[in-house]
Amino acid sequence: MDQIQAMRVFARVVESGTFTLAASSLQLPKASVTKHVQALEDRLRVKLLNRTTRRVTVTTDGAAYYDRAVRLLSDFDELEASMSQVRATPRGRLRVDVGTSIARLLIIPQLASFQTRYPDIQIDLGVTDRTVDLIADNVDCVIRGGELRDQSLVARRVGNVEFSTVASPGYLQQYGTPQHPRDLENGHNSVIYFSPVTQRRYPLEFQHNGEVIEMTNPSTLAVNEANAYTTSLLSGQGVGQITSYQAREYLKSGQLVQILPEWTQPLLPVYVVYPPNSHLSAKVRAFVDWVVEIFAADPLLQCK
Numbered sequence: 012m013d014q015i016q017a018m019r020v021f022a023r024v025v026e027s028g029t030f031t032l033a034a035s036s037l038q039l040p041k042a043s044v045t046k047h048v049q050a051l052e053d054r055l056r057v058k059l060l061n062r063t064t065r066r067v068t069v070t071t072d073g074a075a076y077y078d079r080a081v082r083l084l085s086d087f088d089e090l091e092a093s094m095s096q097v098r099a100t101p102r103g104r105l106r107v108d109v110g111t112s113i114a115r116l117l118i119i120p121q122l123a124s125f126q127t128r129y130p131d132i133q134i135d136l137g138v139t140d141r142t143v144d145l146i147a148d149n150v151d152c153v154i155r156g157g158e159l160r161d162q163s164l165v166a167r168r169v170g171n172v173e174f175s176t177v178a179s180p181g182y183l184q185q186y187g188t189p190q191h192p193r194d195l196e197n198g199h200n201s202v203i204y205f206s207p208v209t210q211r212r213y214p215l216e217f218q219h220n221g222e223v224i225e226m227t228n229p230s231t232l233a234v235n236e237a238n239a240y241t242t243s244l245l246s247g248q249g250v251g252q253i254t255s256y257q258a259r260e261y262l263k264s265g266q267l268v269q270i271l272p273e274w275t276q277p278l279l280p281v282y283v284v285y286p287p288n289s290h291l292s293a294k295v296r297a298f299v300d301w302v303v304e305i306f307a308a309d310p311l312l313q314c315k
Contacts, residue, residue, distance in 0.1 A: 014054070015087065018080045020047040021059060025069050025077050081149060085292075101293035102131035108153040112237035112257050113281075114138040117305065117312075118154070125301050132294050140236050142208045145286050151295050152285040154302065166282040167299055170306035174276035175258045176215070177267040182247040188270055189250070192217040192224045200231035200249030207235040215252055217274040224274075252276055256311045281306070 023033040024044065034041040052059050059073035069077060081104075088103040109118050114136070122134070137143070143153050145164065156172060182200075189195055195215070205212045212233060215226040231249050234240040237257070244251045245266055261267035283299045306312045 014051075015084070017047040017051040017054075018084055020044050021051055021073075022077060022081055022084065024048060024060065024067060025073070028066050030067065078149060100131060101129055101297045103292075103294050104133045104135060105294045105298055106135045106137070106149060106151045107298065108137035108139065108143045108148075108150050110155060110237060111138055111140050112241070112254065113154055113156075115238060116256060117309075118302075121305055125298070128301070129294070129297050132297065140207055145284070151292070152283055152298065154281065154283055156279045156281045158280065164284050165287050166284045167303070168280055168282050169303050170281045170309075170312040172254045172256065172279040172281055172312060174252045174279070175255045175262070175269050176217075176250065176252050176271045176274065176276075177244055177258055177262070177269055178250045179245055179247045180265065180268055182249065183268060183270070185247075188268075190271075192226065192271060192274060195226055195250060196228050201226060201228070202232045202234065202240065202243050202249045202251035203230040204237075204240055205233045205235050215250070216276050217271065218276065219274045254279070254311075256309065259311065281312070 020033065020037065020039070020043075023037055024030055027033045027036060030041055030044050030048075034044045037044065048060065055076070057072045057076075058070050059076060060067045061070060085103060115138075118136070122136075126132070126134070137150065143150055145151075145153065154169075186199055189199060192215075195201055201215055203212055203214060212230075214230075217224045217226075232243055234243055237253075240251065241253055241257055241261075243249075244253065245261065250270065258267060258269070262269055283302050285295055285299070
């Protein structure tokens with residue numbers, strides 16, 4: 012039995028959920044896929060998959076084996092790639108995790124350019140605002156805003172994000188336009204963000220000529236996902252602060268109005284983060300370099 016091929020077949024069955032789809036994606040007969048998995052189970056002397064007429068599910072032993080197998084296969088592919096044309100033709104499956112607003116507004120709209128440049132890289136794109144464990148979740152790299160907490164990871168700063176204080180025209184018509192941050196303490200509704208992991212609540216913050224004001228009065232609404240936060244402001248829930256690249260399209264269309272423009276907020280650094288390795292794989296290097304390019308091309312995202 013070709014053990015490497017059997018591992019690839021097993022991993023594809025787990026990822027696709029059926030022997031038929033796995034066979035199609037691997038361009039193998041279904042009988043060959045079944046034979047590989049059975050041979051692997053015989054060799055390991057454990058049951059890896061539960062089979063039904065419609066779908067297969069992974070067993071506990073199978074899930075543990077899959078996690079280790081995909082890492083070994085990735086290492087194997089990178090080893091082979093490093094022996095020939097590493098930089099010219101990076102290849103393999105790349106697992107990336109991106110925050111929701113960056114994914115919607117920046118990465119996904121331009122992802123076709125990366126895939127055209129690197130057609131041999133297959134991307135699994137996770138989209139979440141939650142913290143991802145790169146090792147446990149088997150993720151190659153993440154794009155996140157904010158200062159890093161895990162100093163064992165490698166990070167490349169790709170840009171800075173500025174914020175705008177905004178509200179919908181309907182909200183301002185009903186409640187009036189504040190002329191000073193302190194105006195928000197009376198007769199106004201505020202929308203704030205809270206961490207989906209730590210539950211920390213982030214108050215609206217204003218800076219001007221060395222003065223710093225944090226709005227600590229109770230918020231009308233707290234949201235833990237960036238796109239939902241923006242939708243809350245668009246629907247007139249209150250005054251909030253979103254990144255300028257999120258606000259751009261809505262300010263242009265008139266769906267949101269910037270208020271208190273002379274009061275700024277601290278810049279948010281954005282990083283591409285990946286596990287520490289003595290050799291950064293070609294596919295990760297290619298993706299990181301591409302992210303640096305698209306951030307550098309946008310004035311609202313450039314490192315300042």
